[in-house]
Amino acid sequence: MSRPRSTLGRAWPNAVALVLFVGFVFPVYWMFATAFKPTGDIISENPVWFPVDFTFEHFTTAVTADNFWTLVRNSVTVTVLAVLFSLVIALLASFALARMRFKGRRGFIVGFMLAQMAPWEVMVIAIYLIVRDADMLNSLVPLTVFYMMMVLPFTLLTLRGFVGAIPKDLEESAMVDGCSRPQAFVKVILPLLAPGLMSTSLFGFITAWNEFPMVLILNKQAEAQTLPLWISKFQTVFGDDWGATMAASSLFAIPILLLFLFLQRKAVSGLTAGAVKG
Numbered sequence: 001m002s003r004p005r006s007t008l009g010r011a012w013p014n015a016v017a018l019v020l021f022v023g024f025v026f027p028v029y030w031m032f033a034t035a036f037k038p039t040g041d042i043i044s045e046n047p048v049w050f051p052v053d054f055t056f057e058h059f060t061t062a063v064t065a066d067n068f069w070t071l072v073r074n075s076v077t078v079t080v081l082a083v084l085f086s087l088v089i090a091l092l093a094s095f096a097l098a099r100m101r102f103k104g105r106r107g108f109i110v111g112f113m114l115a116q117m118a119p120w121e122v123m124v125i126a127i128y129l130i131v132r133d134a135d136m137l138n139s140l141v142p143l144t145v146f147y148m149m150m151v152l153p154f155t156l157l158t159l160r161g162f163v164g165a166i167p168k169d170l171e172e173s174a175m176v177d178g179c180s181r182p183q184a185f186v187k188v189i190l191p192l193l194a195p196g197l198m199s200t201s202l203f204g205f206i207t208a209w210n211e212f213p214m215v216l217i218l219n220k221q222a223e224a225q226t227l228p229l230w231i232s233k234f235q236t237v238f239g240d241d242w243g244a245t246m247a248a249s250s251l252f253a254i255p256i257l258l259l260f261l262f263l264q265r266k267a268v269s270g271l272t273a274g275a276v277k278g
Contacts, residue, residue: 028253035059035247042242058243062251065230065244067222075209075226078140082147083204086155087197089148094159095185099168109157116153121213128217138224146214151204162196163189198263206256227252 034042038055041048062068097105131142166189174184212228219225231252234244 031246031253032250034242035250037243039243058241058247059251061241061244062234062248065233065248067225068230070223071225071227071230074140074224075228078143078147078226079205079208081144082151082208083201085144085148086152086204087201090152090155090159090200091190091193091197093156094163095189097156097160098163109160112153112156116157120150124213124217127214131218138219138221140224142218143215143226147208147211150211151200151207154203155200158200159193159196162193166192202259202263205259209256 033049033051035058036054036056037048037051038053038057041051041053096102097109127142127146131137131139134142136142170188170192171181171184174188175181179187210228211226215226216229231245231248234241234248
């Protein structure tokens with residue numbers, strides 16, 4: 001019989017998990033707490049760990065900044081379109097890669113893996129020159145295409161794992177019952193891909209929503225920029241307005257937090273399953 005685990009053996013994993021939890025959560029807490037602190041508490045030499053005198057002044061400063069609602073519209077537009085386009089393309093391509101055998105299939109998969117590992121920063125100059133020569137600077141179209149390219153490799157590889165894990169017998173049974181291949185895909189395969197679609201859409205949304213360097217380079221006009229640049233603009237002649245910056249960062253993070261809480265269970269299971277299947 002195995003000996004029961006000691007108290008120390010059971011406690012140290014919990015202690016490590018607690019330390020990691022605090023390390024990840026504390027910056028988020030400090031961001032939200034600072035957003036509600038008066039300016040005097042923010043710049044005080046003695047840190048105020050828990051805000052007592054709550055104020056919404058910094059949030060008012062953030063949302064009344066120039067072009068705020070325009071930037072919100074731009075961010076939502078490019079993010080949602082990039083995620084939708086990448087999902088549609090990856091869904092069809094993943095089905096072809098998982099179900100069909102054709103020449104060059106393995107090289108195609110390896111190419112997408114390399115694209116996922118390559119840093120996008122090395123392509124900034126080339127992308128800028130292409131967009132400039134096409135006379136599309138300060139436009140949302142190149143941003144949407146670029147964001148779609150960023151999330152497409154991960155989306156494709158994850159959905160391929162899900163499609164490969166679905167037994168072919170289900171699809172063949174639907175076709176025997178009278179469904180065509182597209183009908184079998186829509187009625188049988190697509191509902192089973194819900195966890196994978198949620199996990200990949202969450203990843204794509206976070207990636208596109210947070211992207212900063214490309215919009216800084218391609219879109220110099222304020223009306224064509226997105227919210228990540230809005231966060232960096234709260235500066236005065238006296239220095240950074242940390243209260244407004246933290247309030248803007250809190251508002252910027254809320255959509256991601258809400259989306260993650262809404263999709264948490266299926267997103268986690270989708271990421272786990274897609275990583276080990278296929």
